[in-house]
Amino acid sequence: MSHASSFRALARLLRYAAGYRRRIVAATACSIINKLFDIAPEILIGIAIDVVVNQEQSFVAGLGFVEARDQILVLGVLTFLIWGGESLFEYLYQILWRNLAQRLQSDLRQDAYQHLQRLDMGFFEGNSSGQLVSILNDDVNQLERFLDGGANSLIQVFVTVVAVGAVFVVLSPQIALLAFTPIPIIIWGAFYFQRKAGPVYAEVREKVGELAARLSNNLGGIATIKSFTAEAREAGRLRQASEAYVEANRNAIRISSAFIPVIRMAILLGFLATFILGGLKTLDGSLNVGAYGVLVFLTQRLLWPLTGLAQVIDLFERAMASTRRILDLMRVPVQNDDTGEPLPAPVRGEIRFERLGFHYPASRVGVQDISLTVPAGTTLALVGATGSGKSTLIKLLLRFYQPDRGAIYLDDRRIERLRLSDLRGNIGLVSQEVFLFEGSIRDNIAYGRPEAGVAEVEAAARLAEAWEFIERLPQGLETPVGERGVRLSGGQRQRLSLARALLKDPPVLILDEATSAVDNETEAAIQRSLRHIAHGRTLILIAHRLSTVVQADHIVVIDRGEIAEQGSHAGLLEQNGLYAAQWRVQTGMAD
Ligand SMILES: Nc1ncnc2c1ncn2[C@@H]1O[C@H](COP(=O)(O)OP(=O)(O)OP(=O)(O)O)[C@@H](O)[C@H]1O
Numbered sequence: 001m002s003h004a005s006s007f008r009a010l011a012r013l014l015r016y017a018a019g020y021r022r023r024i025v026a027a028t029a030c031s032i033i034n035k036l037f038d039i040a041p042e043i044l045i046g047i048a049i050d051v052v053v054n055q056e057q058s059f060v061a062g063l064g065f066v067e068a069r070d071q072i073l074v075l076g077v078l079t080f081l082i083w084g085g086e087s088l089f090e091y092l093y094q095i096l097w098r099n100l101a102q103r104l105q106s107d108l109r110q111d112a113y114q115h116l117q118r119l120d121m122g123f124f125e126g127n128s129s130g131q132l133v134s135i136l137n138d139d140v141n142q143l144e145r146f147l148d149g150g151a152n153s154l155i156q157v158f159v160t161v162v163a164v165g166a167v168f169v170v171l172s173p174q175i176a177l178l179a180f181t182p183i184p185i186i187i188w189g190a191f192y193f194q195r196k197a198g199p200v201y202a203e204v205r206e207k208v209g210e211l212a213a214r215l216s217n218n219l220g221g222i223a224t225i226k227s228f229t230a231e232a233r234e235a236g237r238l239r240q241a242s243e244a245y246v247e248a249n250r251n252a253i254r255i256s257s258a259f260i261p262v263i264r265m266a267i268l269l270g271f272l273a274t275f276i277l278g279g280l281k282t283l284d285g286s287l288n289v290g291a292y293g294v295l296v297f298l299t300q301r302l303l304w305p306l307t308g309l310a311q312v313i314d315l316f317e318r319a320m321a322s323t324r325r326i327l328d329l330m331r332v333p334v335q336n337d338d339t340g341e342p343l344p345a346p347v348r349g350e351i352r353f354e355r356l357g358f359h360y361p362a363s364r365v366g367v368q369d370i371s372l373t374v375p376a377g378t379t380l381a382l383v384g385a386t387g388s389g390k391s392t393l394i395k396l397l398l399r400f401y402q403p404d405r406g407a408i409y410l411d412d413r414r415i416e417r418l419r420l421s422d423l424r425g426n427i428g429l430v431s432q433e434v435f436l437f438e439g440s441i442r443d444n445i446a447y448g449r450p451e452a453g454v455a456e457v458e459a460a461a462r463l464a465e466a467w468e469f470i471e472r473l474p475q476g477l478e479t480p481v482g483e484r485g486v487r488l489s490g491g492q493r494q495r496l497s498l499a500r501a502l503l504k505d506p507p508v509l510i511l512d513e514a515t516s517a518v519d520n521e522t523e524a525a526i527q528r529s530l531r532h533i534a535h536g537r538t539l540i541l542i543a544h545r546l547s548t549v550v551q552a553d554h555i556v557v558i559d560r561g562e563i564a565e566q567g568s569h570a571g572l573l574e575q576n577g578l579y580a581a582q583w584r585v586q587t588g589m590a591d
Contacts, residue, residue, distance in 0.1 A: 006320040027096035035159040037086035042297040050290030101147035118334045121400040130213030139322035146319030153312040171291045178273035182266040207245040343422040348376035349507035349538035357405035367561040379539040381549035384558035428501035428509040434493040438482035448504035464499035
């Protein structure tokens with residue numbers, strides 16, 4: 001039942017917005033008062049007709065203003081006050097609702113983003129970034145649109161029905177009964193419509209997300225598309241996603257367009273009843289002329305807002321479909337909370353894997369039965385075929401995933417018990433995929449320690465063999481990089497990433513293929529500085545080029561997620577297994 005779940009979404013939203021309760025109440029009150037003032041002129045018109053027709057016997061005369069002229073003046077003053085009040089409260093509700101919309105959308109977006117940042121890596125693999133962007137952008141905006149105008153309209157329609165109903169009952173209960181017979185039909189129709197529209201709008205939101213996902217995926221891969229001259233095919237795929245959105249909206253349009261004419265016909269019945277029956281009663285004298293005027297005018301006032309109900313419910317449905325998506329996202333449980341125990345300083349950097357087992361749910365591969373100790377201050381090299389599980393071990397060490405079996409220890413403490421910031425704060429990672437943020441080269445190097453001085457940044461850049469190319473750039477350290485900045489080569493990016501990790505100066509440093517994209521000369525240079533880099537810290541190197549790992553204290557060969565061989569370079573050559581074979585291939589000694 002969509003309307004049930006829309007109201008549930010509304011209830012969830014109100015629970016989320018508990019801190020705004022006073023502002024919501026104030027805005028609602030202004031909407032109600034404004035509407036009451038808005039209906040009042042119709043009643044004044046009726047009273048004015050009563051005054052000119054009945055003069056000394058009029059309703060106002062009964063209040064003490066016997067003279068018809070005085071009565072008109074009193075009505076004039078009242079009209080002025082009512083219009084003034086209406087304007088004042090319109091100003092107030094506009095300000096309150098629209099500012100509430102701004103506050104709520106901004107807070108909701110920030111909360112959702114902060115929640116998102118804390119979710120497991122597994123979550124990001126199961127959800128495309130385009131979908132997530134569409135929730136954080138489009139869905140939040142949809143809610144803003146509803147709060148901007150829709151919430152007020154919904155409240156005012158309700159107030160109109162109740163207030164006009166009260167006036168009808170006072171003036172003529174009999175006509176009230178007739179005039180209001182269409183209302184249950186309309187309300188039923190509105191809910192019927194809502195039930196139909198709910199799933200359709202959920203579908204529309206879904207399609208917006210898919211479209212966004214397609215767009216961001218394609219823009220990210222534009223070079224691949226061009227190199228395969230696949231523009232036509234991709235345009236076709238985008239057309240499909242775009243057409244699916246049109247199609248979803250077509251269903252929504254079909255339903256929402258039918259609603260208004262149907263409702264108008266229902267209201268017409270009520271209007272005709274008032275018009276004809278009221279006229280007849282006035283003619284035979286059982287209804288006051290002014291009261292007849294009020295009734296006819298007020299049925300008009302009832303008519304238009306109720307036709308608008310469809311649009312408001314439309315907006316409400318869209319907003320609730322969006323709210324559900326946002327709040328569902330915020331309900332995804334966070335596993336990596338920051339409540340663990342602190343890691344006592346000084347951190348030595350000893351790492352121990354104990355019978356570690358893990359597989360990715362998506363691909364059912366991973367690592368099995370890894371037991372390994374890396375004494376503090378030593379260098380471990382992980383080698384092995386592509387896809388054998390080397391990076392997976394690192395991701396487990398950083399707690400991007402939870403192991404299925406076994407445990408990892410840092411300085412004899414189980415890492416899943418540690419405070420996450422203590423764990424990750426003591427590990428520097430230079431990963432295969434280097435990500436540069438919008439900002440200068442200096443900002444990027446100092447990402448882990450924004451307070452670092454220029455001299456420290458330069459020293460880190462020198463150690464990472466990055467200084468030479470930075471120096472040659474016209475703006476040096478201040479050169480902007482990232483999407484809007486200078487494009488750096490793959491090797492240059494890797495060296496920036498290395499400098500970034502070195503500046504953080506962590507007790508444990510992981511270089512995952514950190515020299516894969518650099519030329520031989522730079523690699524040799526990094527090799528030389530590696531000894532310097534390794535000094536006083538635990539270093540884990542992942543490399544395909546075995547020349548990089550010769551110096552390591554311990555070399556572990558991973559094969560299909562398991563440890564196949566281990567030892568020193570010389571020891572492994574002696575074993576004459578996988579490592580030795582690979583070494584012969586790489587040094588050109590293979591037969
Ligand atoms: N997020 C993931 N979801 C599912 N499977 C994954 C995921 N990440 C990696 N895998 C799979 O796990 C296996 C190990 O991958 P891993 O990245 O650890 O290999 P690797 O040894 O580091 O490879 P390379 O040397 O190419 O970097 C691979 O078969 C890979 O397809």
